[in-house]
Amino acid sequence: MSDDCGAWQPFGLTAVAYQSDDGLSYFLAFVSLAPPFLIAMLTALLAFRRDWQTFMLLVGLILNVVLNKVLKSTFREPRPSGSCALEYSGSLLSSGSGGAEEYGMPSNHAQFVAFFAAFLSLFLLRRTTGAPLAERLLLSAGLCGGAGLVAYARVYLGYHSASQ
Numbered sequence: 001m002s003d004d005c006g007a008w009q010p011f012g013l014t015a016v017a018y019q020s021d022d023g024l025s026y027f028l029a030f031v032s033l034a035p036p037f038l039i040a041m042l043t044a045l046l047a048f049r050r051d052w053q054t055f056m057l058l059v060g061l062i063l064n065v066v067l068n069k070v071l072k073s074t075f076r077e078p079r080p081s082g083s084c085a086l087e088y089s090g091s092l093l094s095s096g097s098g099g100a101e102e103y104g105m106p107s108n109h110a111q112f113v114a115f116f117a118a119f120l121s122l123f124l125l126r127r128t129t130g131a132p133l134a135e136r137l138l139l140s141a142g143l144c145g146g147a148g149l150v151a152y153a154r155v156y157l158g159y160h161s162a163s164q
Contacts, residue, residue, distance in 0.1 A: 018157065028153035034146070035112045053127075057119050064115045068108045077105035080161045105164045110151035117143035 018029035039061065046054045079102065121140035128136060154160045 016157070025157065028149075028156050031146075031149050032109055032153040032157060032159075034150055035109055038113070038116055053123065057116070060119060061112060061115060064112055065108065068106060068111050071106055072103040072108075075105045076103055077164060078102065079104035080158060104160045107151065107154045107160045107164060109154055110147070110160075113147045113150040117147040 016029045016032050018025040020026070039058075042054060042058045042061070046058060117140075121143050124136045124140050155162050155164075
């Protein structure tokens with residue numbers, strides 16, 4: 001790793017790296033890990049509730065990952081060069097057959113969380129009638145804001161360019 005990258009380190013057992021002397025970088029690395037947390041949460045929820053909506057959300061998220069691989073292979077837009085986070089975790093991102101992991105467009109994390117936010121927002125607005133509309137709109141806005149935060153985190157950490 002080059003000397004000008006400073007103190008980058010991985011977030012736990014993941015390939016997401018953050019700059020240890022930057023508190024915002026640490027927070028955004030945590031935010032960037034939303035997809036694995038969401039999968040674990042939905043799998044547990046499905047195991048206990050066994051409802052159709054949770055199953056469809058989980059299937060949609062899995063199909064979304066497949067779509068992301070196809071889109072990355074189609075666009076073949078490389079990740080930003082010179083990124084310290086990519087340099088630090090490069091062996092984890094590019095290990096294997098040199099497949100879609102080396103491409104940056106579109107961001108799997110951002111696409112995953114955007115689908116999650118859109119699905120739950122539509123569910124809240126169309127299927128939930130117990131809560132007032134203003135509350136459902138506020139929750140939907142929070143979900144969309146969270147998706148935007150994940151997209152921002154991926155750019156801030158250097159895994160994607162702003163155009164991606």
